[in-house]
Amino acid sequence: MNLVLPKFSFAFQPIINVEAGKIESFEALVRGANGESAGQVFQQVPEAKKYYFDELLRTEAIPLAMKLGVTCHLNLNLLPRCIEVSKTAISSTIEIAEKIGFPTEHIILEVTESEIINDAERFSHAVNHYRNFGINFAIDDFGAGFSGLNLLAEFQPDSIKIDMYLVRNIDSDGPRQAIVRGIIRTCQDLGIDIIAEGIETDDEYQWLFDEGIELFQGYFFAKPGFEHLPSPFFPNHSVSLGFHPNT
Amino acid sequence: MSSLIHLIYSSAAAHSLQDEDLVRLLEQSRKNNEQTGITGMLLYENGSFFQILEGPPEAVEALYQRISRDERHTKAVTIIREPIARRTFGEWTMGFANLGSHELDAIVGLNDFFAGGSSFTQLSSGRAKKLLTAFRKGRWRSKVKNRTLVQPQDGEPTALEQLESSYDSRVSFAFQPIIDAAEKKIIAHEAIIRGHKNEALSTILPILCEQEWSRFDTSCRITAIRKAAHLGLRAELHLNFMARQVDDAHIAIQAILEAAEHNSINLNRIVLEIDQDQLVGDSQRFAQILEAYRGTGLRISIGHFGAGRAGLKLLETLRPEMISLNTQLVRDVDVNGARQAIVRGAVQTCDDLGIDIIAKDIQSDEEYQWFVDEGVSFFQGDLVESIAFEKSLNSHCL
Structure with a gap:
């Protein structure tokens, strides 16, 4: 089975809490064995094995994260259809974590907005079971095109990640500001954490921070580190080495 | 004197063709035609080809055989094949026009489409010209199937009238008021398509193919505008825009303007x-x-906001003047915290952007009151009038 699948590894990018000055989580991003991009890796995955591969990635990412010393949360990606295709889509993730002693309540499964939208109710029903194990859920690329709004009516994740298109130049873009303010309002009312991802400039960061966002991810703080955990830059705070898992 | 024939056919483009595809097609045919002594013209509109070939019988037949096998066409229909005394398109190895409905209307001044060629009015009044006239009136669209084309009326119907009349017998409209609860007045009517006996849209039409949808959609708005004018509706008029192809939007909006x-x-x-x-x-x-049409005063509303692709990003891309909330967000909002949170966020964003919000399909007093309390004052729905107006305006809506 595995023969036709590409060799892969992971890069890790921190999600930081700027208010607390600490790393909140690392997102595991698939890479080729030699650091090739995620796109290149997925190109080599046969369509028929897509969901099998998706499941495999999670079970491989956890041991590597553990080995590298991840003690905070770990964000892993999940194709929602994987749940329909494989009964073990999420349970295998839990199994591995339990087996090697990685706390399941530290696992955050990220699902892209556009992929759940078609049947949010069913998705919600399917994943809620795993919340009993402490698994957290995040909606990725929120606001990217498909309406995340209706989705929130059916399924309230623990966190959302605001799509980078909304973040880009937000400091000078009125419509994006208005949209993000609305998202913040909705998420505050629903107790959903907001992560601003894809931050590239200090101005983008400042605007979002001033609106009350505390969780950030992006090149501005740290690029993904191939098979290692990079130390992020903490703006407005002296770099808090003590929080870094590797120190 | 060598014998000549003309062969006129229509066909459907197998795939939607881009301008560059058409140019390539045309260049190729011009080159071939020069060698084989074929002249004529090719019209392309929205998936339909209509071509007139004239020349020596063998050359025309051979070309037509080749065209019939060409994968770029399907459903080739031979309209006529007959001897002619002289060429109608003698100077053109292949005249060409890529037409929109409105350009078809202007076909009398066909010279616009043929750089340096003769104008349509100068064509001899042979069958080619008659068929061109028929094409202009909506005939010979190979893409159109399962539908009997309405016979052109006497006189010269405009393309608009032609388009409208082809569907007019089947559709009518209900005009549902949109009210401003704060001002207690009707601000607009939405034209909702219905059958003549008030049936829902789905029950009155056969399944339409893509190109037909655009035509149908355009014709609906023309009918709606006419009926609204006829009824003397003075408020704003909301028209649904269900065009399938982005590229058809120009034509569709032009039709509204007209x-x-x-x-x-x-x-x-x-x-x-x-x-x-x-x-x-x-x-x-x-x-x-x-x-391009913003300067005309025409305004945009995003329907079903919150559902499907009608998401946040569209507020930025389309910059609508208003949105109407998807029914799913409205239903039971008074008791559903998630919907409340979502609507509050949307209200915040829209306030910031100067976008009006319409709450559609209100079904209870509680839903209505919740929106009023959140500062939403535009409503639409069967129950809204009676709630907001205490039944006083119910009978005045039309």
Whole structure:
């Protein structure tokens, strides 16, 4: 089975809490064995094995994260259809974590907005079971095109990640500001954490921070580190080495 | 004297053709035609080809055989094949026009489409010209199937009238008021398509193919504008925009402009309600097309906001003047915290952007009151009038 699948590894990018000055989580991003991009890796995955591969990635990412010393949360990606295709889509993730002693309540499964939208109710029903194990859920690329709004009516994740298109130049873009303010309002009312991802400039960061966002991810703080955990830059705070898992 | 024939056929483009595809097609045929002594013209409109070939019988037949096998066409229909005394298109190795409905209307001045060629009015009044006239009136569209084309009326119907009449017998409209609860007045009517006996849209039409949808959609708005004018509706008019292809938007909007002018309805009274999920194509490009008409007073509303592709990003790309909330967000909002949170966020964003919010399909007093308390004052729905007006205006809506 595995023969036709590409060799892969992971890069890790921190999600930081700027208010607390600490790393909140690392997102595991698939890479080729030699650091090739995620796109290149997925190109080599046969369509028929897509969901099998998706499941495999999670079970491989956890041991590597553990080995590298991840003690905070770990964000892993999940194709929602994987749940329909494989009964073990999420349970295998839990199994591995339990087996090697990685706390399941530290696992955050990220699902892209556009992929759940078609049947949010069913998705919600399917994943809620795993919340009993402490698994957290995040909606990725929120606001990217498909309406995340209706989705929130059916399924309230623990966190959302605001799509980078909304973040880009937000400091000078009125419509994006208005949209993000609305998202913040909705998420505050629903107790959903907001992560601003894809931050590239200090101005983008400042605007979002001033609106009350505390969780950030992006090149501005740290690029993904191939098979290692990079130390992020903490703006407005002296770099808090003590929080870094590797120190 | 060598014998000549002309062969006139229609066909459907197998795939939607881009301008560059058409140019390539044309270059190829011009080159071939020069060698084989074939002249004529090719019309292309929205998936339909209509071509006149004239020349020596063997050359015309051979070319037509080749065309029939060409994968770029399907459903080739031979309209006529007959001897002619002289060429109608003697100077053209292949005249060509890529036409929109409105350009078809202007076909009398066909010279616009043929750089340096003769004009249509100079064509001898042979069958080729008659068939061109028929094509202009909506005949011979190979893409159109399962539908009997309405016979052109006497006189010269405009393309608009032609388009409208082809569907007019089947559709009518209900005009549902949109009210401003704060001002207690009707601010607009949405034209909702119905059958003549008030049936829902789905029950009155056969399944339409893609190109037919665009024509149908365009014709609906023309009919709606005419009926609204006829009824003397003075409020704004909301028209649904369900075009399938982004590229058809120009033609569709032009038709609105014309129909509005024809019926003396000021464009600043018209709001286009966009159903994003019906639209195939790039929304950026669609926004660019809309942009060109913003100066006319025409306004944009995003329908079903919150559902499908009608999401937050569209507020930025389309910059609508208003949105109407998807029914799913409205239903039981008074007791559903998640919907409340979502609507509050949307209200915040729209306030920031100067976008009006319409709550559609209100079904209870509680839903209505919740929105009023959140500062939403535009409503639409069967129950709204009676709730907001205490039944006082119910009978005045039309």
